[in-house]
Amino acid sequence: MVIRMSNQEMREPTFFVLASLADGRKHGYGIIKDASELSEGRVALKVGTLYAALERLQAEGLVIATGDEVVGGRLRRYFELTEPGAASLAEESERQELNAKRARDRLKQRASRVAASTKTASA
């Protein structure tokens, strides 16, 4: 298992793969469907991206394969979130929330500055 530096940004598709699996055991296509719902259609995971991400996340130990099943004549590869995977998702969520908060604070200040300068300019 490859140990990966934390403190490194996680891309949105990868984030949604973990977030989807936080809901419970799922197979590839199920993750795609779920991520789409979870994000209200905004995130459409591409198959290539998904399976590449699953391989990578397995290698990092954030996800484990929990058996293949044949349902309706079709193969399904199931996956589950590991504890490190859950921790990683939690960390990433926190980071994003912090970043968003910092940006919004600055935008707020900026908005009042812009309002003030507009007032000055028109005066």
Add this chain to the structure above:
Amino acid sequence: MVIRMSNQEMREPTFFVLASLADGRKHGYGIIKDASELSEGRVALKVGTLYAALERLQAEGLVIATGDEVVGGRLRRYFELTEPGAASLAEESERQELNAKRARDRLKQRASRVAASTKTASA
């Protein structure tokens, strides 16, 4: 000016370039310093990344160059956030906050599930 699809993820370094400029007019190296402070040392913008991002953001109209100045014998290239740039940053912040919230909700549910199954297993 290239129009770029919204609904597309923004990478962390790019996000911090915009967030830094939301604070006001800055030159390249100033952005690096500010981004580092703003993120409590977590985000260390690389020079290559920064100037590439600034070129790109200019082409997208999210940032404008507002004059070069020579201070202490050294060239400084100054930049400012545009209104579309501020809007883009706001949108991105909102998206990240939403994603983080969704992930945390699921992790919370998962935590109670895990606690329940542990209890069952030990009973």
Add this chain to the structure above:
DNA sequence: TGATATATATCGACAGTCGTACTATGGTCA
């Protein structure tokens, strides 16, 4: 019969970032 949904595999292209090396000035310190 053909279209659509489910389900996975594979692979080249691409964008943004990283890492490193380079030029150049000014200040500090031994």
Add this chain to the structure above:
DNA sequence: TGACCATAGTACGACTGTCGATATATATCA
């Protein structure tokens, strides 16, 4: 004086994760 560091920007090859497209196969529905 020379060595070193912080500031400031340029340049470019390598890398990673995602995209886009193609392929295979089964079940269902019109």
